[in-house]
Amino acid sequence: MKIIIAKDYEELSEKAFEIMRAVVKEKPDAVLGLATGGTPVGLYKKMVADYLAGGTSYRRVRTVNLDEYVGLTPDNDQSYRYFMRDNLLDHIDVDLANTHIENGVAPDLTAECARYNALLRELPRDIQLLGIGANGHIAFNEPGTPFNSETHVVDLTENTIAMNARFFADEKDVPRRALTMGPKNIMDAKKVLILACGANKAEAVFGLVNGAVTEQLPASILQKHADCVLIADREAAALIGG
Ligand code: GLP
Numbered sequence: 001m002k003i004i005i006a007k008d009y010e011e012l013s014e015k016a017f018e019i020m021r022a023v024v025k026e027k028p029d030a031v032l033g034l035a036t037g038g039t040p041v042g043l044y045k046k047m048v049a050d051y052l053a054g055g056t057s058y059r060r061v062r063t064v065n066l067d068e069y070v071g072l073t074p075d076n077d078q079s080y081r082y083f084m085r086d087n088l089l090d091h092i093d094v095d096l097a098n099t100h101i102e103n104g105v106a107p108d109l110t111a112e113c114a115r116y117n118a119l120l121r122e123l124p125r126d127i128q129l130l131g132i133g134a135n136g137h138i139a140f141n142e143p144g145t146p147f148n149s150e151t152h153v154v155d156l157t158e159n160t161i162a163m164n165a166r167f168f169a170d171e172k173d174v175p176r177r178a179l180t181m182g183p184k185n186i187m188d189a190k191k192v193l194i195l196a197c198g199a200n201k202a203e204a205v206f207g208l209v210n211g212a213v214t215e216q217l218p219a220s221i222l223q224k225h226a227d228c229v230l231i232a233d234r235e236a237a238a239l240i241g242g
Contacts, residue, residue, distance in 0.1 A: 001209065001223060004231045005242045009197055012233050013042030016129075019193055019229060020047065021056050023127045029060040033128030033186075034088070035139070036065070036080045039195045040129060044088040051092045058094040062123055065101035066130070066139035067180035070153065072104050078168060079104065102151065102179035113151040113179060120151070120185050128189030132196050135159055136204040136217035140180035143216045149182035183221050192228040194219070196236035205232055206239040 006012035020043065023030050034040075050056055065084060072079035077086075081101050089099050100119060106112035130138050137143065140154050155177055156164075165171040186192065196205045207217040208230065214220055222228045234242045 001225070002229045003209065003237075003240070004229065005237045006231055006233050008233055009042055012195060012197060012231050013046055015231050016040070016043040016193060016195055017046035017050070020127065020129070021050065023191070024056050024058065024061060027126055028057070029062070030126040031062045031064065031123045033125040033189050034063050034065050034084060035129045035131050036067070036083050037131040039131040039197050041087055043129075043195070047088060048091040058092045061094050062098045063089070063094065063100065064120060064123055064125065065099075066128075066186075067178050068102040068104040069175040070104045070109065070177035070179060071175050078173070104175075104179060109153050109179065113153065116151040116179070116181075117185070120181070120188070125189040127191045127193055128186055130186065130192060130194040130219075132194060132201055132204050132208065132219050133160060134163065134200045134204055136207050136219045138183070138186060138194070138219045138222075140178040141183055141186075141218040143218060145183060145215060145218055147183045147187075147215055147218075147221050150184050151179065151181050154178050154180055183218055187221060187225055190227065192222060192225050194222060194228065194230050196230065196232040198233070199235040199238065201232075201236040202238045205230070205236050209240045 004015055006015055068080045074081035102116050103112050135143055142157050161174045165174050168174050208219040211217055211220050213223050
């Protein structure tokens, strides 16, 4: 794993942007695996600013997202579909028809997972962006998720519900279930870029880099990825020598 320690969030976002830009420059029809959460917002802002300034075009890019809440329609402002449009997709020249995310209101969630797995096979990702949960989760793969699992329905842990409650009016509004790519889907990406910011991620980052490869810390599987880059700010890197 390549490790980049950034002095602050601004530098983390800039370095992540440089990697993303390089992927699209080399392959204008690249497939980008995108992520939600607070951490990638700075990167998305830089992608938008660069596009508006006449930089990178995303006209031929395809995107696939990691996860979506069960029960939220795309126009619900807490859905991850909405988040992606609001933070990135509506502000660049990507064709929205080429942007994909699980359908959290599909009538048959098992069939929806199968559809998404088939889509991921059709669209091999050139890069997969990731954040990391304080408990080491990636996407919504909570501790204990089998490493060989693909897109599936998950019951969110109390920890994750509490962490994500900050985006909702009330903790009881946070959906209890989600659809998420599995660790296997994530490992299938050609390159993985994982971002970690803040002191509450330090233990998870330690496990990601130095811990045992264990399903109890889903991110630890990335130690086995051939091309994984971690960008952490100093707080998140505190236990790995940051
Ligand atoms: C959610 C998302 C994850 C994300 C995590 C951390 O649980 N499903 O993909 O990595 O939150 O979010 P943040 O970047 O806001 O700390």
